[in-house]
Amino acid sequence: MIEDTGTPISATEARVHFGEVLQRVAQGETLVVERGGRAVAVILSVEEYERLRKAPKQQEILDALWRLGQEIRSHLQGPISSPEEVIRAMREERTLELGGS
Incomplete structure (x- = not known):
């Protein structure tokens, strides 16, 4: 199970629990994926992505x-x-x- 909101998740954990990751992101949560203790990716909703893309x-x-x-x-x-x-x-x-x- 992936930990609480705002807690970074490992790449392995994101892969194993991808369905849950998608569900959480669809509900507005943003997840930071780490590999070897370093942040390497962010998973966020399409709405948040579009908002960021359109922001000046x-x-x-x-x-x-x-x-x-x-x-x-x-x-x-x-x-x-x-x-x-x-x-x-x-x-x-x-x-x-x-x-x-």
Whole structure:
């Protein structure tokens, strides 16, 4: 019998109990198969595999952020203000709105 959820299983155990492995994976469990004490494979449901396949990759996200930064800079036609400068400008604007000098 394969041990509890989250416990890695040996390659031999996965082979011998393959029907049970498929059943557990179909119920949403992810199993890590080890050979010689080292993780060599992961068995997961088709749904989880598809979710992971469709998830944006870290590099894609960084590239999109970089492109967005480039777009913002081109619209501003100059360097982006530091957070301190933005806060100072907001405070000055608020002071003027409140009738201060």
